Amino acid sequence: GVLDQVVENAKLFFEHGRQSTAPHQGSFGDFFAVVLNDTTFVCTAAPDAEYLNKPTLIPGKNGSTSFYLWNFINEVAKQTEHTHPGKYIAGLAYQNYTLPPANLQLRPNVAVTVCSLQGNTTPGSRDTTYELINAWKKIGAGWVGLWEYYNMQRSGWSGVPRIAPVLVANDTKKVYDLGVRSEFMELDTWDADARDVAKGLPSGVAWISPIRTYLNSYVRFRMWDDLRNNPEDILNEHYARFYGPAAHPIKQFFELIESRVTDMSLRGEGKITDETVLTPEFDWVHLAPQ
16 A cells, blocks of 8 residues: 555665655655645545544644644654664654644654744744644654744735844754754745746846845854854854944844844734734734834
């Protein structure tokens, strides 16, 4: 069946790497990926239905498919942990399989990458991420990664920029201390295809609106280099070398933005922590009232 085929694919990948003729999309090094398509749709007919809507370790709406997927990943891991020690079966905690199943103990060779869909520039949103990381470790994840979304403010965004470099720097240390060993940062990019080139547009990949997120990304890159880096030193050096005579007012401007963005008392009556539901209209009422 499907399970036997995926187990065979995983073993072939571990033995031959990316030269394997078996399907191995998204797999690299010691990690074989078992990931659903980027959708929330799954079969709800029997016998699949009995694996859906199982209890999750953290209550919430993003776990209806968790047991369905992670039980399958666990079975693949069970059949490869002794034949290929030191190798991992990897999955994403994403969409409706973000929350860890309550009644499942993962094999030690299961790797989980937590997707921080709720945002990365408020204490509330990061507390949600920390809770997820700890919960996945609690059910036995042998390796934990983090998928960050630095692309929530696309080029048409007219709200307050989510610039929070000090929070980002401290967060980088925090997630490492919690056991995260790899991060992927999804930026807002534009990849020109043949139709774009035919219109006279340049080819290649471009960062669409870096001014909205570049400082968060830059600081996180610097912290990845060395977690002993001091955020204040990184920022003062950057302001001086990048902005020259304008360094001081730029520093004041960015510090003011961070103070507003990270202040949870400015999040409305519900103290909203999910960045994906905020709008420019919300910003101008709560974060930067006229």
